[in-house]
Amino acid sequence: MRLSTSSLVVLLALSAGADRTTEAGEASITDPNAECTPYYYAPVSDHSSDFPAIWQHPEEILSNDSEGQAKFDAMSASIPNIPPKGTLNGDFSGMNYPASDPDCWWTDSKCITPKLAGLQPDVANVPEPRTLGYGFDDGPNCSHNAFYAYLESRNQKATMFYIGSNVMDWPLEAQRGVADGHQICVHTWSHRYMTAATNVGAFAELWYTMKAIKLVCGVTPTCWRPPYGDVDDRIRYIATQLGLQTVIWKYDSNDWSVGTNGVTRQTVQDNYDHLINLAQNGTFDTVGAIILTHELNNYTMQTAMDNYDKLTEVFDNILPIAVALNNTTPYVEKNVTSPTFAEYTSGTTTTSSDSNADAAPASDPESGGESESARSSGANGKTSTASKGAASNSGEGSGQRAQGSSGARTRAVGLGGAGAGVALLLGGLVAGGMRVLFGV
Numbered sequence: 001m002r003l004s005t006s007s008l009v010v011l012l013a014l015s016a017g018a019d020r021t022t023e024a025g026e027a028s029i030t031d032p033n034a035e036c037t038p039y040y041y042a043p044v045s046d047h048s049s050d051f052p053a054i055w056q057h058p059e060e061i062l063s064n065d066s067e068g069q070a071k072f073d074a075m076s077a078s079i080p081n082i083p084p085k086g087t088l089n090g091d092f093s094g095m096n097y098p099a100s101d102p103d104c105w106w107t108d109s110k111c112i113t114p115k116l117a118g119l120q121p122d123v124a125n126v127p128e129p130r131t132l133g134y135g136f137d138d139g140p141n142c143s144h145n146a147f148y149a150y151l152e153s154r155n156q157k158a159t160m161f162y163i164g165s166n167v168m169d170w171p172l173e174a175q176r177g178v179a180d181g182h183q184i185c186v187h188t189w190s191h192r193y194m195t196a197a198t199n200v201g202a203f204a205e206l207w208y209t210m211k212a213i214k215l216v217c218g219v220t221p222t223c224w225r226p227p228y229g230d231v232d233d234r235i236r237y238i239a240t241q242l243g244l245q246t247v248i249w250k251y252d253s254n255d256w257s258v259g260t261n262g263v264t265r266q267t268v269q270d271n272y273d274h275l276i277n278l279a280q281n282g283t284f285d286t287v288g289a290i291i292l293t294h295e296l297n298n299y300t301m302q303t304a305m306d307n308y309d310k311l312t313e314v315f316d317n318i319l320p321i322a323v324a325l326n327n328t329t330p331y332v333e334k335n336v337t338s339p340t341f342a343e344y345t346s347g348t349t350t351t352s353s354d355s356n357a358d359a360a361p362a363s364d365p366e367s368g369g370e371s372e373s374a375r376s377s378g379a380n381g382k383t384s385t386a387s388k389g390a391a392s393n394s395g396e397g398s399g400q401r402a403q404g405s406s407g408a409r410t411r412a413v414g415l416g417g418a419g420a421g422v423a424l425l426l427g428g429l430v431a432g433g434m435r436v437l438f439g440v
């Protein structure tokens with residue numbers, strides 16, 4: 001996709017009304033075209049050289065990333081000697097893989113119990129009975145405001161599996177995920193088939209996504225979901241060394257694939273209805289379920305909304321994966337906490353903040369303060385710790401924003417002056433197109 005300067009100007013004009021420098025400002029946009037118009041965001045732009053190219057599979061650790069290199073060197077010798085499989089785009093034809101499934105390759109056999117000693121089983125369902133582990137892949141999608149607002153109106157939190165390239169393209173949308181109290185997990189940098197990657201390539205897909213989420217949202221995830229479910233014991237080992245638990249699914253809505261392989265909207269509705277029927281006939285009375293759904297486009301998000309009430313009727317609880325697992329510290333940063341299962345199900349869907357967290361928004365008068373904390377308060381009036389984390393992180397960029405002062409001026413400066421800003425804008429537009437091709 002090529003864009004002339006004049007079309008960029010037109011695109012920017014579409015979003016002229018909103019403050020596109022803060023999470024709250026961005027979250028207030030309701031026109032999907034305006035939401036998906038790229039914007040300049042200094043904290044990302046200033047750090048773009050610390051990250052691989054957007055939507056490209058990183059073959060290597062960046063040459064001056066000594067922290068990443070040290071991390072990889074520490075695990076490299078012990079990574080199991082399993083050769084990469086097929087191609088990054090998922091062509092496994094011509095592979096001669098033993099029927100015994102020696103690598104616990106999910107794509108081959110739906111294997112979730114590693115054969116390699118020392119690896120934890122994948123999370124493919126949730127232990128609590130009559131409970132749905134609620135999650136969405138491929139975000140943050142630029143036009144997710146209607147969907148996130150719907151979840152907010154129902155005081156419903158979920159696990160969001162974010163793609164690193166989308167986080168860099170749509171940082172304020174990623175911040176909304178945290179501000180709204182959702183759990184954030186890693187869904188790789190460029191959304192390729194991970195078992196095809198080299199050791200260092202697989203490491204980089206995970207590492208730079210963790211770094212992007214930390215930069216933008218202020219938290220470092222401890223969970224990830226392989227695109228297409230494509231994981232084996234080599235990839236699980238690399239993820240484990242990075243502190244990432246593998247989360248998969250047992251039920252698939254196939255919402256991402258409408259229009260391909262004969263999948264229609266009716267197929268997807270049938271998949272939702274199947275899960276609903278199973279919940280009604282007692283299938284989840286001892287162990288709960290996880291279904292694969294996507295924050296990919298208007299259709300996948302709208303379908304999630306259209307089925308939400310039906311799901312609440314047949315499941316006793318619908319919760320983020322971390323909550324379903326009683327994992328109260330879902331991030332490396334232990335000061336950002338998540339409610340226990342018992343707390344969540346009795347109405348406390350976010351936890352109260354500690355005293356350090358309370359101080360954070362004061363350092364960022366632009367994005368802290370009343371509007372944001374009011375907006376991110378749940379129906380029960382409890383304020384999310386996570387939202388403070390996001391606010392305090394966006395404070396990193398407050399210096400740059402203070403110089404730019406008004407949103408409009410910051411945008412104009414970024415576009416006119418910084419090549420990185422324009423690259424970021426184009427990356428966002430290219431990304432929008434590429435998701436259509438890549439699916440899941």
Ligand SMILES: *[C@@H]1O[C@H](CO)[C@@H](O)[C@H](O)[C@H]1NC(C)=O
Nearest residue numbers: 047049050062063064065066
């Ligand atoms: C890596 O090098 C680029 C320039 O090539 C520089 O902009 C960036 O700040 C460096 N990053 C680190 C972590 O040193």
Ligand SMILES: *[C@@H]1O[C@H](CO)[C@@H](O)[C@H](O)[C@H]1NC(C)=O
Nearest residue numbers: 277278279280281282283284
């Ligand atoms: C529920 O329905 C499914 C599919 O029809 C069936 O396989 C399963 O055995 C049923 N479970 C119970 C507990 O009745």
Ligand SMILES: *[C@@H]1O[C@H](CO)[C@@H](O)[C@H](O)[C@H]1NC(C)=O
Nearest residue numbers: 141142143296297298432435
């Ligand atoms: C977000 O969803 C819109 C449709 O609502 C779609 O056109 C766009 O490609 C998606 N963007 C990304 C980055 O996935």
Ligand SMILES: *[C@@H]1O[C@H](CO)[C@@H](O)[C@H](O)[C@H]1NC(C)=O
Nearest residue numbers: 143146147298299301302305
């Ligand atoms: C999908 O698009 C329709 C029509 O523009 C809009 O009314 C609806 O809110 C959108 N849904 C989501 C989830 O964005």
Ligand SMILES: *[C@@H]1O[C@H](CO)[C@@H](O)[C@H](O)[C@H]1NC(C)=O
Nearest residue numbers: 127128324325326340341342
């Ligand atoms: C979560 O903790 C509660 C006690 O608060 C316990 O009853 C429940 O079994 C735990 N669930 C899991 C999955 O650990």
Ligand SMILES: *[C@@H]1O[C@H](CO)[C@@H](O)[C@H](O)[C@H]1NC(C)=O
Nearest residue numbers: 333335336356357388389392
């Ligand atoms: C949590 O601790 C980190 C340092 O590990 C700090 O940067 C961050 O601001 C703290 N977040 C909150 C919400 O207190």
